[in-house]
Amino acid sequence: xxxIFFGFVGLVIALSLMIPKSYTTTIKLxxxxxxxxxxxxxxxxxxxPNSQLPVLNALMIASGVQTAETYVELFKEEPVxxxxxxxxxxAGVTPGGLLxxxxxQPVTNTNIIALSVTWSNPVxxxxxxxxxxxxxxxxxxxxxxxxADNAIGFLQxxxxxxxxxxxxxxxxxxxxxxxxxxxxxxxxxxATVSALANIDSKVGQVQADSRVQxxxxxxxxxxxxxxxxxxxxxxxxxxxxxLAQLQxxxxxxxxxxxxxxxxxxxxxxxxxxxxxxxxxxxxxxxxQQATVVASTDTVxxxxxxxxxxxxxxxxxxxxSDRAEIRALQVQxxxxxxxxxxxxxxxAQLADLQRASKSAEDVYAALQQAxxxxxxxxxxxxxxxxxTQPADPRSASSRPSLFMNTVLGVVLGAILAxxxxxxxxxxxxxxxxxxxxxxxxxxxxxxxxxxVKMRNGTPELxxxxxxxxxxxxxxxxxxxxxxxxxxxxxxxxxxSQGDGKSTIALxxxxxxxxxxxxxxxxxxxxxxxxxHAKLRMRNDRGLSDILVGRSSLQDVAQQTGYSGxxxxxxxxxxxxxxxxxxxxxMDEFLREAKGRYHCTVIDCTALSVNLDSAVVAxxxxxxxxxxxxxxxxxxxxxxxxxxxxxxxxxxxxxYVLNRVVPRREDFMAYEPELPGAELAEEPMxxx
Numbered sequence: 001x002x003x004i005f006f007g008f009v010g011l012v013i014a015l016s017l018m019i020p021k022s023y024t025t026t027i028k029l030x031x032x033x034x035x036x037x038x039x040x041x042x043x044x045x046x047x048x049p050n051s052q053l054p055v056l057n058a059l060m061i062a063s064g065v066q067t068a069e070t071y072v073e074l075f076k077e078e079p080v081x082x083x084x085x086x087x088x089x090x091a092g093v094t095p096g097g098l099l100x101x102x103x104x105q106p107v108t109n110t111n112i113i114a115l116s117v118t119w120s121n122p123v124x125x126x127x128x129x130x131x132x133x134x135x136x137x138x139x140x141x142x143x144x145x146x147x148a149d150n151a152i153g154f155l156q157x158x159x160x161x162x163x164x165x166x167x168x169x170x171x172x173x174x175x176x177x178x179x180x181x182x183x184x185x186x187x188x189x190x191a192t193v194s195a196l197a198n199i200d201s202k203v204g205q206v207q208a209d210s211r212v213q214x215x216x217x218x219x220x221x222x223x224x225x226x227x228x229x230x231x232x233x234x235x236x237x238x239x240x241x242x243l244a245q246l247q248x249x250x251x252x253x254x255x256x257x258x259x260x261x262x263x264x265x266x267x268x269x270x271x272x273x274x275x276x277x278x279x280x281x282x283x284x285x286x287x288q289q290a291t292v293v294a295s296t297d298t299v300x301x302x303x304x305x306x307x308x309x310x311x312x313x314x315x316x317x318x319x320s321d322r323a324e325i326r327a328l329q330v331q332x333x334x335x336x337x338x339x340x341x342x343x344x345x346x347a348q349l350a351d352l353q354r355a356s357k358s359a360e361d362v363y364a365a366l367q368q369a370x371x372x373x374x375x376x377x378x379x380x381x382x383x384x385x386x387t388q389p390a391d392p393r394s395a396s397s398r399p400s401l402f403m404n405t406v407l408g409v410v411l412g413a414i415l416a417x418x419x420x421x422x423x424x425x426x427x428x429x430x431x432x433x434x435x436x437x438x439x440x441x442x443x444x445x446x447x448x449x450x451v452k453m454r455n456g457t458p459e460l461x462x463x464x465x466x467x468x469x470x471x472x473x474x475x476x477x478x479x480x481x482x483x484x485x486x487x488x489x490x491x492x493x494x495s496q497g498d499g500k501s502t503i504a505l506x507x508x509x510x511x512x513x514x515x516x517x518x519x520x521x522x523x524x525x526x527x528x529x530x531h532a533k534l535r536m537r538n539d540r541g542l543s544d545i546l547v548g549r550s551s552l553q554d555v556a557q558q559t560g561y562s563g564x565x566x567x568x569x570x571x572x573x574x575x576x577x578x579x580x581x582x583x584x585m586d587e588f589l590r591e592a593k594g595r596y597h598c599t600v601i602d603c604t605a606l607s608v609n610l611d612s613a614v615v616a617x618x619x620x621x622x623x624x625x626x627x628x629x630x631x632x633x634x635x636x637x638x639x640x641x642x643x644x645x646x647x648x649x650x651x652x653x654y655v656l657n658r659v660v661p662r663r664e665d666f667m668a669y670e671p672e673l674p675g676a677e678l679a680e681e682p683m684x685x686x
Contacts, residue, residue: 003258005416012408015286016399023122023397025390027129029113029136031071071113071384072104075136083135088127102132112387122395129390140384151373154215158208159366166359173352193350196335197357203328204362210321212369217314224307230298243288250281251415255423262629430631433656439633440640443653445477445623446470448503449661463661471510474655478507481652482621488589488599490523492612493625494639495632496605499657500625501529504602507623509561511598516563519556519596523603523615525576528569530602534559541570545588546579552591565596581614589618606639613646624654 081095081102090098103116115132119125257274264271430436433444449466478486491504501524508520521542522530531538536557544550545567556565573579592599601619603612616622622643626636643651 001416001420004254004419005412008412008415009405009408012404012412013401016401016404019399020120021397021399022118022120023125023392023395024116024118025122025126025129025392025395026114026116027133027386027390028107028388029115029133029384030387031111031113031384069106072106075104075113075115075132076102077139080132080135080139083138084128084131087131087135090128098128101128117390118398122392122397125395126390126392130386133386133389137384137386150219151212151216152370154212155366155370155373158211159363159370162208162359162363162366166356166363169352169356169359173349173356176349176352192335193353196332196350197354199328199332199335200354200358201361203325203332204358205365206321206324206328208362208365208369210318210325213314213318213321217311217318220307220311220314224304224311227304227307228301229304230301240289240291243285243290246281246285246288250278250285251419251422253278253281255419255426258423259427428633429629430626430633430636430656431629432659435633436626436636436654436656439637440654442624442651443477443481445481445653445655446474447656447659448474448499450628450658466661467506468510471506472514474507475510475514478621478623478652482650484620486598486621487593488601488619488621490601490603490612490616490619490622491625492603492616492622492639493605493627493631494635495607496527498605498625498627498631500605501533501602503623503625503655503657504600505530505533508564508600511600512561512563515597517595517597518563519565519567519592519599520559521567521592521599521601522569523580523601523611525569525573525579525611526604526608530566531568534566536566536568538568538570541568542588543570543573543576543579545570546582546584547573548584552588552595577609577611577614580611585615586618606642607635610642610646613642613648616643616648616650617646619650621650621652622648623652625657626654627657628659630658 076099078095078099081098084090085093085095085098101118103118105114105116106112107114115129115136117125117129117132119128253274257271257278260268260271260274266272433447436442436444448470449463451463451467478489489507491500491507493500501522505520508518512518520530522528523542525543528538528541531541536559540550540555542555544555545552550570552567555570556567558564559566579585589599599619601615603615606612624636624639
């Protein structure tokens with residue numbers, strides 16, 4: 001738990017210190033109807049659409065029914081980002097790259113939008129956020145002003161021609177009146193002329209309005225072709241599932257790595273591979289985002305819908321104008337016979353007056369439309385307003401060492417508890433004698449403490465004394481655990497590395513101290529080790545006796561321990577189990593019984609082969625060595641099954657090896673120990 005806890009907290013602190021800091025500032029804007037005046041009408045009508053400015057109308061109508069999420073997507077357009085880049089001279093920054101540093105979120109149940117910018121410098125972050133807000137407002141204003149620009153361009157092209165027509169008509173009328181000395185006209189003729197003039201004036205006005213509507217319709221069609229019909233209304237964030245899976249894999253790799261480190265060194269290939277896998281997973285976790293977009297809502301584009309409505313209105317107006325022109329032309333045709341009855345001069349004068357008035361009315365209509373468009377352009381309003389600019393002094397920094405440390409402590413504690421429980425659940429090794437007794441009906445002969453060596457001597461001298469006492473206790477326990485005299489003893493273990501050879505050697509040393517004439521036999525014909533521990537030769541040994549090349553008297557070697565002889569494994573044999581279960585093995589045990597008080601036999605691990613089981617069946621007693629925090633209970637069960645399959649019934653009990661010693665267990669033995677002279681011998685440790 002401590003390793004997981006401090007490792008996780010240390011990793012969080014290290015990452016918090018290593019990751020470059022970023023600063024986030026926020027600007028707040030309000031989006032919606034701001035009570036704009038209807039341009040061209042001369043009245044202030046809040047929320048009333050303007051038929052001549054479709055973009056502004058769309059924004060004003062949308063403000064009453066659209067949510068702030070609609071504006072969020074409008075604010076993320078690339079033209080806005082390009083405006084910010086130009087304004088701040090952000091060299092090397094693309095619109096997409098800049099937008100990746102921008103987060104736009106609507107405030108719940110309001111029309112307020114919070115636009116946050118994350119940058120490496122708080123001042124730059126605030127400048128970009130404020131520039132973004134200004135660019136958004138300017139973007140909305142430009143959309144409105146572009147409509148007026150189109151109308152102004154059309155009117156500027158039409159007004160010179162209309163002015164020329166008006167001047168021409170006025171000059172013609174003046175010249176006719178001057179040449180014919182006409183000062184007045186009778187009432188009937190004047191009424192007829194006025195009626196025709198009114199009809200022609202209406203025709204001219206309707207035609208001018210029709211041309212304006214046609215130009216506006218073309219503009220709206222052009223804008224509609226470049227505008228999407230729908231926009232994204234909102235997004236839902238969810239926890240990144242890839243990140244959770246990578247974290248689970250990392251936890252599994254850490255568990256496996258910790259287990260392997262208890263058994264192997266850092267240079268072991270499997271440990272190196274696990275460390276590389278852990279580093280790869282940590283890099284993948286760092287590259288992952290904490291959240292992903294789970295869903296995206298698509299809503300109709302309010303501007304697109306309003307433009308469609310404006311196009312429909314313009315088409316209807318255009319059709320109405322054309323119908324009105326046809327009706328006026330019919331009326332004019334009906335009044336033509338009346339003019340025919342007038343005197344020629346009166347008729348010509350009436351025509352000139354009518355043409356002059358018609359041209360004047362057309363020019364006045366174009367002039368009024370031009371003035372309205374100019375006012376609309378100069379007073380173009382945006383329905384987005386900055387309510388709170390970004391301030392670098394209120395910038396929030398990330399990562400926060402304090403917050404990350406607090407979260408690391410909380411999460412580290414949770415991971416430590418969960419990790420320890422998981423490790424404990426999957427750890428099937430023997431912890432103490434209770435684990436063994438719950439699985440097998442075996443007696444515990446003794447527990448051998450773990451002796452850690454430094455420069456050839458134990459780190460804790462009192463642990464060495466405990467080890468001596470433990471082996472003396474083991475010898476005594478085996479003596480009383482056997483119903484018959486213990487003349488031959490097999491020492492084996494479930495797996496390699498449990499310390500059986502060391503136990504066999506120290507048991508033989510302890511027996512030789514108490515009852516001299518003990519023979520230690522290395523019956524591991526596959527992987528002998530006792531001769532190396534005692535630094536003796538292994539040119540001839542047990543295998544040579546079993547094949548008949550040597551005798552016990554010739555190959556037994558005296559050790560440096562009084563009363564203890566060693567019989568090494570001898571020449572390598574191609575089929576060890578055949579030799580161990582041969583009649584010569586029985587003859588050897590009988591001969592050793594006659595020469596020695598007890599024969600201690602070190603055999604192979606039971607998980608490797610059946611050599612130990614075969615020898616154990618011939619011996620008087622068998623001791624099973626289990627290593628604390630190393631021997632797997634499944635391997636121990638398999639070892640017991642192997643012994644039972646061969647018919648071994650002389651198991652005296654088990655020895656729990658490498659138990660972590662405790663000082664309080666030694667307190668009772670601090671006075672002069674019986675057998676203290678054994679403690680002066682150089683103990684062989686695992």
